[in-house]
Amino acid sequence: MYRIVFFLISSLFFISCNDSKRQEHHKKDNIDLPYYNDPTFTPVFIKDKSSVQKKITHTITDFEFLNQDSVLVNQNIIENKIHVANFIFTSCGSICPIMTNHLKIVNDSLQNDKDLVLLSYSVTPWIDTPSVLSAYKKNHNISNKNWLFLTGLKSEIYKLARQSYYAEEDIGFSRDSTEFLHTEHLILVDKTKRIRGIYNGTVALDMTALINDIRTLQNEK
Incomplete structure (x- = not known):
């Protein structure tokens, strides 16, 4: 019994040390995020910001x-803000509620950041009127004024x-505009x-990566 307890404590200490080392390594390397310039989402790394x-x-x-309050935005x-965009519809019974709940993880972690905006665009706008969107926001207990x-x-x-967002990646330009848009992607956009x-909005682990990348952009010069 004592051996098991000792093993668990040692394992936790080892994991904690490794996490600290990874964070320190990330800080030392000052890793920048790539840019995405076309629908193929081929990463472009640029050292010279000029x-x-x-x-x-x-x-x-x-x-x-x-927006959900019938205000034209x-x-x-x-402008000069980091934002995350996704595409949902309120009557969706599959991935949309999951994406919204996962994006709440990001929202709750960075709720004090006034320079972060979350945009959820409706892909069934003929159904999702402002009042419907307002009810959806309330039903998901979202109070952040910067989540529209x-x-x-x-x-x-x-x-x-x-x-613009390449929401469906490399098929962004190949689909007819009348074809229904349904994607699990969350897109991170910088201040420019x-x-x-x-990121995959249906995967909770991707939200950790998204939060970390937002913080990287916050520190980017």
């Missing part, structure tokens, strides 16, 4: 949609999803509106 504007030409385009809400649920014209949301990460 060349980013020239090498990474793709940014999230301007938009204008209604546009790209100004993400957006609705508008289907064509505009789908175009933004596929051509450039894509810096993609």
